Structure formats: structure tokens, C-alpha cells
Amino acid sequence: MSSRGAVGIPEETAEDAASLSGWLSRDHSRHLDLLAKATAAREAKSFEEAGALFEEFARGLLHHMEAEETVLFPAFRAVTGSDSGTTASLDEEHVRLRQALEQWAEAIRAGDGASCAIAEAEFVTQLRKHVLREETFFYRMADDLLNDDHEAADLVRRMASFQSGGP
């Protein structure tokens, strides 16, 4: 679908559709690859390339978080009843990640190298912790709880085709 291409979300395969954690983790890897390329470009002082890679990374990550918040977290809460704050704490991490990302983007726009390095380090630390928590804990629980009646495949499809402003 063209909507996927517009945000760079990978189209699901049969294998992806069978595993929420597989699809979500591969999307994380895509973001982390872009982040590494953006950092490498900045270190090589290719600032225009670094800026373009940063934009692509930020757009993909924001979309990933919004798709989780709109599609995955509500589905998880629906099957668990009360999830003991699991998705609420992930939501809070998303809020802090967006703030850290915006601070980094502001430092990039200001062209302030020292602030940029600090903001980047802070953001990357937060992101890696969040990704680790989701991949080693939350996605595995989601796989276990949402694997009936093709629900996982449906959730993957809905996240892959998710467009901002609606599920």
C-alpha cells in the first residue's frame, strides 16, 4: 500500500503476521540502523545527510510509537483487563522519548554542537532502554496473550497500515 511507503513502514509478510514481536522488533532494528547512519554522517561532518537521515529516523519512530499506542496497547489492555500499569509506563516512556527527541531536534536546528551531543546521548540512552524493555518483556507478553484467532496478524496489519489521526 502506498500509505506504508509514505512512512517507510515495512509491509508484513506471512512470517511477520504470525509474530507481533518479530514485526515490531524488525521495525525497531530499522530505526536503530537509521540512527546509527545519522550518527555516522554527523561524525563525518556530512551534516546535510545526517539531517535527512535524522528526519527519516524521527518520522519512523514517531509513527511506530503512535501505532503502538493506538493499536497494540489498547488490544493488550482489552485482553488483560487491568495490565497493572504495563502499557501506562510504556506510554510514559513514549512521552519522555518524544520530549528528548524534540530537544535533540532543537539542538540540531540551533547548530549548537555541544548541546547537540548532550541531547543526542540522552535520547539514545532512553531509546535503547525502552527498546530493550519492549523486546525482552512487553512484546513477548503480547505474543503470548494476543496469539489467538488471527488477532496478532490483524494487529500487525493495522499497525503496518496505521495513519496518524486514526487507527
Ligand SMILES: [Fe+2]
Ligand atoms: Fe514503544
